[in-house]
Amino acid sequence: MSDAVTALREPWPDLDRQREGVSVGIWLFIASEVLFFGALFLGYTVYRTLYPEAFRIAGAQTDVFYGGVNLLLLLTSSVTMTFGVDASRQERRRTTLVCLGLTMLLGTAFLIFKGFEYSADIAKGLFPGAHFPLQPPQTQLFWAFYWVMTAVHAVHLAVGVGVVGVFALILWRRLLPIESPGMLGVATYWHFVDTVWIILFPLLYLVGRS
Amino acid sequence: MTNSHGRRVHVWLRPIAVWVALVLLGLASLGSAYLPLNAFNTSLNLAIAGTMVILLWLFLMDLVGSEALVRLIAVAGLLWLSFMFALTLSDYFSRACEGPGDVPPATCVNQKTNRGAF
Numbered sequence: 001m002s003d004a005v006t007a008l009r010e011p012w013p014d015l016d017r018q019r020e021g022v023s024v025g026i027w028l029f030i031a032s033e034v035l036f037f038g039a040l041f042l043g044y045t046v047y048r049t050l051y052p053e054a055f056r057i058a059g060a061q062t063d064v065f066y067g068g069v070n071l072l073l074l075l076t077s078s079v080t081m082t083f084g085v086d087a088s089r090q091e092r093r094r095t096t097l098v099c100l101g102l103t104m105l106l107g108t109a110f111l112i113f114k115g116f117e118y119s120a121d122i123a124k125g126l127f128p129g130a131h132f133p134l135q136p137p138q139t140q141l142f143w144a145f146y147w148v149m150t151a152v153h154a155v156h157l158a159v160g161v162g163v164v165g166v167f168a169l170i171l172w173r174r175l176l177p178i179e180s181p182g183m184l185g186v187a188t189y190w191h192f193v194d195t196v197w198i199i200l201f202p203l204l205y206l207v208g209r210s
Numbered sequence: 211m212t213n214s215h216g217r218r219v220h221v222w223l224r225p226i227a228v229w230v231a232l233v234l235l236g237l238a239s240l241g242s243a244y245l246p247l248n249a250f251n252t253s254l255n256l257a258i259a260g261t262m263v264i265l266l267w268l269f270l271m272d273l274v275g276s277e278a279l280v281r282l283i284a285v286a287g288l289l290w291l292s293f294m295f296a297l298t299l300s301d302y303f304s305r306a307c308e309g310p311g312d313v314p315p316a317t318c319v320n321q322k323t324n325r326g327a328f
């Protein structure tokens with residue numbers, strides 16, 4: 001029995017149709033996620049337009065080093081994930097597992113850097129509340145968006161790291177064949193999390209730099 | 211390239227080319243943020259981010275090689291997002307600062323300065 005046969009599940013007639021089904025499902029989920037994150041971006045847009053000077057002052061306080069390094073980490077992880085998908089389709093088991101491992105490592109590095117950044121932000125008192133160090137008061141709006149948007153993104157990334165890890169374990173233990181269409185779903189979700197950071201980077205880290 | 215090795219190189223070449231383009235665009239965005247372009251800083255940064263997302267979606271998420279139905283779903287998500295932005299922003303940005311009574315609306319855009327105010 002070949003891997004192609006065991007990868008095939010009911011009710012799909014062949015593996016290509018099954019992959020198409022996975023693609024449709026994950027893209028429907030991503031369309032809903034676009035609207036979820038879109039609501040946050042919309043709120044940010046409204047308040048930034050209402051209080052441009054406050055957002056400029058507040059935005060200059062974010063740490064562009066951490067934001068930039070994390071952008072590089074996620075862009076690289078998207079490429080390792082793409083290599084993994086290609087290797088999976090070519091039934092190259094070892095390369096697929098290595099690529100999934102690298103993707104997990106890069107995602108974990110992102111979360112570690114994010115932890116360092118949060119720690120530095122808290123040390124500077126940049127959390128909205130009674131003793132917020134910046135003026136005018138609307139600077140707190142920027143930082144409220146910063147905490148909510150980056151935290152929601154970090155949760156998505158942590159889930160992604162977990163999903164990639166579990167999927168790699170399943171493939172490693174041969175519970176699914178290496179060319180399983182599920183790989184496509186995992187990869188598409190991962191790329192979407194990268195997409196969100198690409199948008200967040202200019203909104204949160206490049207404000208008030210000039 | 212038709213042999214197995216050539217095919218593998220070809221398959222790996224595209225993601226690497228896209229990664230290089232994404233990193234260069236990211237650096238361009240970072241660098242341009244420090245130029246005194248006033249309001250154009252944000253426009254430029256968002257245009258670069260949009261280009262990066264298009265590259266990622268087309269080539270790494272493989273929308274370019276996907277079925278029409280998948281592409282339709284991706285576009286539908288963006289279409290509904292654009293409706294949400296258009297309807298909400300048309301409300302907020304057309305609010306006048308002068309309310310019916312003594313107290314103005316909580317958020318409004320000053321029609322003369324185009325700036326927000328309490």
